[in-house]
Structure formats: structure tokens, C-alpha cells
Amino acid sequence: MDQDESDPRVKRTRAAIIQAFTALVLTRRYDSIRTADLIAAAGVGRSTFYEHFRSKEAVLLAAxxxxxxxxxxxxxxxxxxxxxxxxxxxxxxxxxxxxxxxxxxxxxxxxxxxxxxxxxxxxxxxxxxxxxxxxxxxxxxxxxxxxxxxxxxxxxxxxxxxxxxxxxxxxxxx
Structure with missing residues (x-):
């Protein structure tokens, strides 16, 4: 959210979350995906997820x-x-x-x-x-x-x- 988009670590973390979202949405209905599922699939901590995205919907928009x-x-x-x-x-x-x-x-x-x-x-x-x-x-x-x-x-x-x-x-x- 307030991350420096040019920082390679920020890019990697955002990409990992978006990739996890894409993988989940290919196997499950969007409505059944919980934020906790997305956090686990991305392999990031809860606070890290919320540093980059406000919600699952924000990840959808980014994807x-x-x-x-x-x-x-x-x-x-x-x-x-x-x-x-x-x-x-x-x-x-x-x-x-x-x-x-x-x-x-x-x-x-x-x-x-x-x-x-x-x-x-x-x-x-x-x-x-x-x-x-x-x-x-x-x-x-x-x-x-x-x-x-x-x-x-x-x-x-x-x-x-x-x-x-x-x-x-x-x-x-x-």
C-alpha cells in the first residue's frame, strides 16, 4: 500500500501474492478463497500481506x-x-x-x-x-x-x- 514499488523485495512479495491468488483461483471459486488461504499459499505473514494489499479484492484488482x-x-x-x-x-x-x-x-x-x-x-x-x-x-x-x-x-x-x-x-x- 505505502510500499516503494521500485524496491525489488516489494515487487517479489507482491508478485508472490498475485501468483498465489492466480493459482488458487484456477482451482477454487473466487468466493471460497479466504484471505488466510491466500496468505498461506503465498508463504507470507499476515502483516506482510496487509503491508501490500488491503484485501483479497485488492489482489484481484492487481491480478x-x-x-x-x-x-x-x-x-x-x-x-x-x-x-x-x-x-x-x-x-x-x-x-x-x-x-x-x-x-x-x-x-x-x-x-x-x-x-x-x-x-x-x-x-x-x-x-x-x-x-x-x-x-x-x-x-x-x-x-x-x-x-x-x-x-x-x-x-x-x-x-x-x-x-x-x-x-x-x-x-x-x-
Whole structure:
């Protein structure tokens, strides 16, 4: 949390916790993973865990940061179709464990984080800007949810331009 991100020890510890989370989420449902399980799997002490992350949800956000950053860039029209397609291909390959992460409480947290990333990149924080960022985040994550659930089958190459089209939701907002 207040750690020096450039310190190699901090990077190693955070990576160990994120790797432990990834290993756990591949074998168990997200909702059944307790923070104590994550601490044990990472091989760190409880206080060490809390020096780096506030909660299991914070680890989820860190683990999905590359996906969320790609989506934020897409929402702003700053990502290429190739980048978005590559991210979608990765999510599709992991769809079995990704599905529950994009739903319920975890999905709501992802949506809030994605909207915050969009706002950070826009450097705007007015009411209309927040509303537009939240709309873009909701639109993108709804598309991902429907897609990985199989409700709207299409190849990643067809979905990528639709993810980029969310930039239109932000076009008129300062």
C-alpha cells in the first residue's frame, strides 16, 4: 500500500501474492478463497500481506490490472484492435475461472476500478465525466460478461472493435 514499488523485495512479495491468488483461483471459486488461504499459499505473514494489499479484492484488482488497463485505453480510443484482441484472447483462454470474477461483488469492484482508470487517464473528475466513465466501464464489462458466458458468441477479432467503440460514450464529455 505505502510500499516503494521500485524496491525489488516489494515487487517479489507482491508478485508472490498475485501468483498465489492466480493459482488458487484456477482451482477454487473466487468466493471460497479466504484471505488466510491466500496468505498461506503465498508463504507470507499476515502483516506482510496487509503491508501490500488491503484485501483479497485488492489482489484481484492487481491480478487483473493488465486487462483493466487495456479496457481503459480502449474506452478512451487509445488502444489498438490488436491490443484489445490479444487481451480478449487471453480472457477467453481463461474464461472458466474468469466468469465468476466478472460477476457479483467481484465484478462490481472491477467495474469501479475500470471507471477510475478511465477517469485518471482523462484527467477529468466532473459529474458528467464520472457518469461517462462509469457507462463506458459498464458497457465494456457487460460485453465481456456476455461473451465469456457464451450468450453472445463471436471471435475476439469481432468483439475488439466493439470494445473500442465505447470511446464514443466519452467523446462529448470534457
Amino acid at each position: 487483473l490490472d493488465p486487462v483493466l488497463r487495456t479496457l481503459a485505453n480502449a474506452a478512451l480510443g487509445r488502444a489498438s484492435k490488436v491490443q484489445v484482441r490479444a487481451m480478449l484472447e487471453h480472457v477467453w483462454e481463461q474464461r472458466g475461472f474468469a466468469r465468476p470474477l466478472f460477476e457479483g461483488r467481484a465484478g462490481a469492484g472491477l467495474e469501479r476500478r475500470l471507471a477510475a482508470l478511465v477517469l485518471e487517464r482523462r484527467e477529468a473528475d466532473s459529474g458528467p465525466a464520472r457518469m461517462a466513465a462509469m457507462a463506458a466501464a459498464a458497457a465494456q464489462l457487460t460485453m465481456v460478461r456476455l461473451w465469456i458466458a457464451g450468450a453472445v458468441p463471436c471471435p475476439p477479432a469481432d468483439l475488439a472493435p466493439r470494445m473500442l467503440a465505447c470511446a464514443h460514450l466519452l467523446a462529448e464529455v470534457c
